[in-house]
Amino acid sequence: MHIITRKRIVDFSKKFPDCANSLDSWYRILKHTTVTNFTELRAIFPSADQVEGLTVFNIGGNKARLIAAIHYNAQRVFIRHVLTHREYDKNKWKEG
Numbered sequence: 029m030h031i032i033t034r035k036r037i038v039d040f041s042k043k044f045p046d047c048a049n050s051l052d053s054w055y056r057i058l059k060h061t062t063v064t065n066f067t068e069l070r071a072i073f074p075s076a077d078q079v080e081g082l083t084v085f086n087i088g089g090n091k092a093r094l095i096a097a098i099h100y101n102a103q104r105v106f107i108r109h110v111l112t113h114r115e116y117d118k119n120k121w122k123e124g
Contacts (some may be wrong), residue, residue: 029058029098031105040092040110050088051110064100082108084116 036053041048054073063069066083072078075086085094097106098112 029061029063029103029105031055031059031107033107036107036110044112045091047088047092051092051094053087054087054094058105062103066098069098079109 029097034055037051041051061072063072066076066078069083071084075090077084079095081097083096083098085096086092087094087110088106090113092112093109093113094107095109095111095116097108098104
């Protein structure tokens with residue numbers, strides 16, 4: 029899958045280096061995988077959830093949340109946000 033944009037992962041990893049390995053692992057796995065639906069994605073990432081049309085991944089033992097829009101037909105993943113668990117719980121990411 030083509031992941032747009034890795035910059036959000038890099039920026040978050042600089043702020044929170046304890047999540048860097050987990051984010052890098054997520055990126056490498058998904059980049060070299062072809063999935064055609066959410067069920068196939070869940071087989072690879074069992075903790076992934078669908079929330080308001082987006083896919084939310086728990087990263088680093090639930091230290092962070094990666095929120096993405098996935099277009100299975102085009103094989104593209106658009107990273108919307110990478111947040112700490114606390115930031116995610118504030119639900120501001122849902123506002124826009």
